[in-house]
Amino acid sequence: MRITSLQQYHEAYEESVQQPEKFWAGIANQFDWIKPFTKVLDWNFDDYSVKWFEDGQMNITANALDRHLKTIPDQAAIIYEPNEPGDEAITLTYRELHARVCKFSNVLKNQGVVKGDRVCIYMPMIPELAIAVLACARIGAIHSVVFGGFSAQSIADRINDSECKVVVTTDGAVRGNKTIPMKETVDDALVTCPSVEKVIVKTRTKTPVSMIGGRDLWWEQEENEASADCPAEAMNAEDPLFILYTSGSTGKPKGVVHTCGGYMVYTAYTFANVFQYKPGEVFFCTADIGWITGHSYLVYGPLLNGAKSVLFEGIPTYPDAGRFWDIIKRHSVNIFYTAPTAIRSLMGFGDEHIEGKDLSSLRVLGSVGEPLNEEAWHWYNDKVGHGNCPIVDTWWQTETGGLMISPIAGITPLKPAFATLPLPGVQPILVDENGKEITGNGVNGNLCIKYPWPSIIRTTYGDHERCKSTYFSTYPGLYFTGDGCMRDEDGYYRITGRVDDVMNISGHRIGTAEVENAINMHTGVIESAVVGYPHDIKGQGIYAYVICEHPTINDDLTRKDILATVTRVIGPIAKPDKIQFVTGLPKTRSGKIMRRILRKVAEGDTTNLGDTSTLLDPGVVDSIISGAL
Incomplete structure (x- = not known):
């Protein structure tokens, strides 16, 4: 085998x-x-x-x-x-x-x-x-x-x-x-x-x-x-x-x-x-x-x-940031499989928690949940594997x-x-937005799989139509992963992030709609829009734009109230990292929120917002930019 x-x-x-x-x-x-x-x-x-x-x-x-x-x-x-x-x-x-x-x-x-x-x-x-x-x-x-x-x-x-x-x-x-x-x-x-x-x-x-x-x-x-x-x-x-x-x-x-x-x-x-x-x-x-x-x-x-x-x-940080390394020594661990979030977090605590630790039993290192960025890859390779352990990302x-x-x-x-x-x-295929296959190497596209493997999802419980519409209708005849992907000159694949309305927070997928529903349950909130943005530790953080019924008297207190509501409805894992109070959201005339614009603002890139002329009220964008966190 x-x-x-x-x-x-x-x-x-x-x-x-x-x-x-x-x-x-x-x-x-x-x-x-x-x-x-x-x-x-x-x-x-x-x-x-x-x-x-x-x-x-x-x-x-x-x-x-x-x-x-x-x-x-x-x-x-x-x-x-x-x-x-x-x-x-x-x-x-x-x-x-x-x-x-x-x-x-x-x-x-x-x-x-x-x-x-x-x-x-x-x-x-x-x-x-x-x-x-x-x-x-x-x-x-x-x-x-x-x-x-x-x-x-x-x-x-x-x-x-x-x-x-x-x-x-x-x-x-x-x-x-x-x-x-x-x-x-x-x-x-x-x-x-x-x-x-x-x-x-x-x-x-x-x-x-x-x-x-x-x-x-x-x-x-x-x-x-x-x-x-x-x-x-x-x-x-x-x-x-x-x-x-x-x-x-x-x-x-x-x-x-x-x-x-x-x-x-x-x-x-x-x-x-x-x-x-x-x-x-x-x-x-x-x-x-x-x-x-x-x-x-x-x-x-x-x-x-x-x-x-x-x-x-x-x-991993209790009682200090050396806990993983102590466990590896205590049980003579040979293969260690963890998440990029944990690796980046432990990097942030400094090398003193890993220096001098006996990691000689390790033979293989692994990473799971989201792509491991190059800086974290090298730290993992050098400090944990001492250059001797292959990393399976x-x-x-x-x-x-x-x-x-x-x-x-x-x-x-x-x-x-x-x-x-x-x-x-596993038979991956890259396609463009219209579902046309992108062939050759040195290309980017949406990642799909064109043939079943034994552990493929069979259904979504009690709602087979949802399974079909989520994974098999975007590109007929293909399983759509929801991820963007690059295939380089050597035919190697690199995942570039979600292309749908799902965020990858510390390796865990959280739907924007799920968080928005929780925020909207807070009394006084009229509407919200949630996007992911780059986060040093978690890979992606949650950025929430919130419209309140009345101007907030104390922004910090209202933010804490909203966080408590999200924790109560979903759990602490879904708490927004940033909450910006806004007077309106960028919507098309048909009422669709232009999350592309909100993502750019959250990322701090306000010079390349694309065409905003189709918005119901283009002035909303200037207001959001001026109040960006």
């Missing part, structure tokens, strides 16, 4: 394009199937339908856990690094993880959860989060993990969209020096969630919580009483595995659905190849399991490969399920700030 040379990469890529079904069948047959598949692929981008291995049956946990009990039962599977650096790390072997997953699978079954039911998981980064995810997969329940920083309203929206039957949470959470309520937030959400029958609560902070009789249960008590015997449910390859909500260009988050078979095959294959994982190595992905990176490359990808995966509860999305364009560690010649080459099975 693993590519070992550049020539082998080119051969594998050629086969994956010329004979994709033969190529992916060969990969898929390396897994354990309850019922072998006979049909590899059935697809149609026009009406959007994709099915991989559809007549096969399997269970992803049988391949991520049971398979390894024969060969590496006592090897570490998950290494839990707690928030407090002085606390003892906890290691779960494959045997121990298997037993706990089986126990919690039975806990869910005992509460009436059956195949196809949806389970919402809202937890901090503790081993039980991974256990809950795997337990759902084992019994065929569909997990919907909600990032622990989201608000009660955001949780309620996600629970109601997929009609979750059970919520799994904790009493509280710790991140750095903060204690965060979890159960309390869930309780606030459930006021408007009629589908939820049970709430299972794991103790983490010993925070006093309200436990409602008949609905709320303690994890520990239920697990103690459950059997460790739970055979894996036979799942059709196309049965849904999980729903993960992502922002779109409209205000309502959309539930991206991934299925069991194709997702298993693709995440395992890309993990093994991109990181060039070797048996016995320690892999440290810093992502939260609430995001797709945590799903694919902290839980499923590593475990499918029998890897040792580090799960970190805390933040990976491009992919929630919707793709796995890595798409990326160097293969130690094999692909690197170029700073470039995602380099597509992985086998």
